[in-house]
Amino acid sequence: MQSQDELVESIIKAMDSLESGNPALNKLASYLYKADDKLSEYLDDLNIFIKLENPTRKQIQDAGKLLEQIVLLLFKGLKGVQSIKSFQSAGPQYDLLVSGDDLAWKGVCKTLYLEWEKRDIVIEAKAISSALPDKQFSRLCSIMEHNLRGTGLGIFVTLNGASGFPxxxxxxxxAVSDCRLRQIIFHARTNKMIVVLDKDDLFEFTQNGKLIEVLTRKIRDLSELSGLPTTPAEQFQEIDLPAHLKILYHSDS
Known part of the structure; x- marks a missing residue:
């Protein structure tokens, strides 16, 4: 009888035989992210900060470090991560840069619509009280285009999303504006993707598979431009129909 780890390994090998974009990948994606046991504790601390009405400068600084710790716990939970770095390069500071070279990471790339030659993921943590401004979004676009050429996906981990996003x-x-407009133009020009996670997203990631699931939906919406925010994973159904069609979809419920 196969152990749990052997079963996951078999599933990852099966995913390798599927083409990118195959719906079956979505059903197997839960095996590509294992939530860290310590994540809930760190999220509880973040929730305490979020509820503060007038945080001090030190509390804000501590929250920035806390969010970076949460980011590390999240992305080291992806299967196949072999390289995970946070450093000051000759130019920019990188909060987190993750990648891999094995079969499991190939499964992550397929599920997230990443080309193998652009399989690196760069993550920026921003513990600011306002929505992320366009200048921060523009900075990451420039880094991905000129500094980190092997990066195909950029992720902002924020408290309150980004300007222009629903x-x-x-x-x-x-209509699109601010960061949302820049996201679309950058993707059209480079075929690279940047998505935004907010505090509501973060509290879902204590469940196995949820990080992959939410990222996949945000990436897919970059092509669809539904104009709607990402719904919580527990409520998720891709049913976006006008009233005269929706009534037929739900008629057998």
Missing amino acids: RRDSIRQR
Whole structure:
């Protein structure tokens, strides 16, 4: 009888035989992210900071370090990570740069629509109270285009999202501006992707598979431009229909 680790290894090998974009990859994606046991504790500390009305400068600085620790716990949970770095290069500071070279990382890349030649992921942690401004988004675009040429995916981990992105419970967004507009233009020009995680996303990642699931949906929406925010993973169904069609979809429920 196969052990749990052997079973996961067999599943990863099966994923290698599937083409990128195959719907079966989504069903197997939960095996590509294992939530760290310590993550809940760090998220509890973050939640305490979020509820502060007037944090001191030291509390804000500590929150920045805490968010970076959460980012590390998240991305070391991806299968196949062989390189994980946080350093000051000759130019920019990189909060986290992750990559891999084996079969498991190939499965991660397929699921996240990444080309193998651009399999590196760069992550920026921003513990600011406001939405991420366009200048920060622009900076990461420049880094990915000119400094980290082997990077195919950039991820902002924020508390309150980025300017121009649809908010939770908002109506459908019909126009794009600020960071959202830059995200679209950058993707169209380079075929590289940048997505944004906020505090609501973070609290979902204590469950195995959820990081991959949410990232996949945010990446797919970059092509679809639905104008809607990402719904919580537990409520997720890709049903986006006008009223006269939705009534037929739910008629057998």
